[in-house]
Amino acid sequence: MKRGLLIILSGPSGVGKGTIRKYFEKDDRLNLAYSTSMTTRSPRQGEKDGVDYFFTTKEKFEEAIKNGELLEYAEFVGNYYGTPLNEVERLRNEGKNVLLEIEVQGATQVQKRCPDALSIFIIPPSMDELERRIRGRRSEPEEIIQQRLAKASHEMKMIPNYKYIVCNDDPKLAAELIKTIILRHMELEENK
Ligand SMILES: Nc1ncnc2c1ncn2[C@@H]1O[C@H](COP(=O)(O)OP(=O)(O)OP(=O)(O)O)[C@@H](O)[C@H]1O
Numbered sequence: 001m002k003r004g005l006l007i008i009l010s011g012p013s014g015v016g017k018g019t020i021r022k023y024f025e026k027d028d029r030l031n032l033a034y035s036t037s038m039t040t041r042s043p044r045q046g047e048k049d050g051v052d053y054f055f056t057t058k059e060k061f062e063e064a065i066k067n068g069e070l071l072e073y074a075e076f077v078g079n080y081y082g083t084p085l086n087e088v089e090r091l092r093n094e095g096k097n098v099l100l101e102i103e104v105q106g107a108t109q110v111q112k113r114c115p116d117a118l119s120i121f122i123i124p125p126s127m128d129e130l131e132r133r134i135r136g137r138r139s140e141p142e143e144i145i146q147q148r149l150a151k152a153s154h155e156m157k158m159i160p161n162y163k164y165i166v167c168n169d170d171p172k173l174a175a176e177l178i179k180t181i182i183l184r185h186m187e188l189e190e191n192k
């Protein structure tokens with residue numbers, strides 16, 4: 001059996017990565033598995049442990065780093081986020097295309113470690129619209145919103161490191177574009 005693709009979906013916080021994913025992840029043709037990350041951040045209202053994230057402590061996260069259990073990790077606005085390596089390997093070995101929804105520092109680590117990874121960067125229609133989206137979510141206090149917006153300007157500079165750039169103006173259209181990209185890469189892999 002062919003190993004599944006590794007797909008990186010990145011872009012600034014609040015750009016709509018999770019929203020877009022919901023429009024395409026159920027399409028069976030993509031044969032996708034979403035990689036649930038570990039984080040030390042507190043759950044937002046409605047977030048479930050083991051579904052949205054594996055919520056953990058700083059000590060346990062640092063233990064996982066020390067033991068080499070993470071494919072990548074990053075500190076983002078005061079919290080750790082990381083991708084459990086074993087699960088990604090297990091799913092890819094089963095032929096699943098594994099989707100990582102991660103910020104840019106982690107994406108850089110994955111690109112170094114797995115140069116074949118398919119990388120997609122989501123951009124907002126404008127930085128003002130990005131701010132509206134982050135604020136509209138009402139999930140963070142003002143201080144954290146400011147830090148996320150400051151990060152976003154830096155993250156946008158990483159665009160040239162990605163294979164594909166997709167603008168999230170309309171989430172359904174963005175999801176269609178991403179589907180087309182993934183399906184084409186699956187076809188290319190099949191014919192290798
Ligand atoms: N195309 C769009 N137009 C308007 N609002 C949108 C669009 N896409 C997403 N949103 C809204 O923007 C907010 C942020 O979206 P979402 O949580 O999906 O972003 P994200 O990139 O996954 O964020 P994070 O990286 O911080 O987890 C949500 O309230 C969502 O409903």
Ligand SMILES: Nc1nc2c(ncn2[C@@H]2O[C@H](COP(=O)(O)O)[C@@H](O)[C@H]2O)c(=O)[nH]1
Nearest residue numbers: 013037073074076081082083101102103106
């Ligand atoms: N490097 C990683 N980044 C991750 C991972 N899981 C999520 N993220 C990204 O962190 C920011 C903040 O997320 P939030 O849920 O607090 O808004 C966002 O860009 C996520 O995509 C991961 O495993 N590694």
